[in-house]
């Protein structure tokens with residue numbers, strides 16, 4: 662009977678993939694560990710963030726919102742879309758709040774004041790934007806954001822009542838020179854030095870070499886680092902934070918590879934860049950956890 666149920670689920674999953682025009686992926690890796698289902702328990706939902714970065718016109722954003730609103734999101738997955746600041750009010754008003762939340766891609770480290778061009782956490786809260794992405798590697802690289810500055814912004818956002826997607830990740834050079842764990846430790850330690858309450862934080866592990874390159878980390882590579890990060894939290898923060906914290910993966914996640922990544926026990930979701938701009942693809946990714954369970 663159980664075999665029949667599983668076969669039925671696989672058929673449903675294949676249908677869902679086909680309906681989104683996605684080639685079917687093999688099922689072998691889906692036999693991987695499902696222990697994270699237990700660990701996340703009823704309280705933790707799989708988390709899928711879409712970081713639209715500096716993309717979108719009035720017409721493309723309208724189309725994307727329509728495509729997303731037409732799709733379905735499983736109840737065990739929290740989906741958050743992060744448009745540009747300019748598009749945020751429109752997306753916030755038009756995206757189906759029953760399925761999607763919205764996020765900013767950054768906020769300022771101080772409150773309201775003379776900070777020309779910056780957007781405060783208070784202003785985001787006032788506009789009912791409850792999430793913010795902080796520490797993205799593009800901001801670290803292009804805007805010189807240091808570990809300390811990112812940590813200060815995390816503290817400010819959390820103190821203001823926002824939830825934070827805190828990004829960390831190593832460059833290829835750091836990975837290849839054996840400094841990956843040292844880099845990740847320093848990025849996390851800076852944040853841990855400033856905040857006590859991790860209940861409104863999602864940590865996004867985004868290896869810089871995988872971002873926008875099409876070179877996705879293998880499920881095993883992602884799992885290795887996520888397991889390391891979970892142990893880091895157990896050793897340096899607390900076992901309960903280590904257990905409940907969602908650690909998501911970002912870097913060339915797409916509709917084809919998301920399901921295999923989602924089978925890994927310490928991968929609690931994704932932060933998606935390029936593929937989040939394609940409605941049908943992003944909807945497949947939003948359903949990855951459900952598909953991985955099938």
Ligand SMILES: O=C[C@H](O)COP(=O)(O)O
Pocket residue numbers: 712797867871872873874875911912913914932933934935936
């Ligand atoms: O925030 C998202 C990450 O930078 C991943 O971007 P990507 O999916 O285009 O590689």
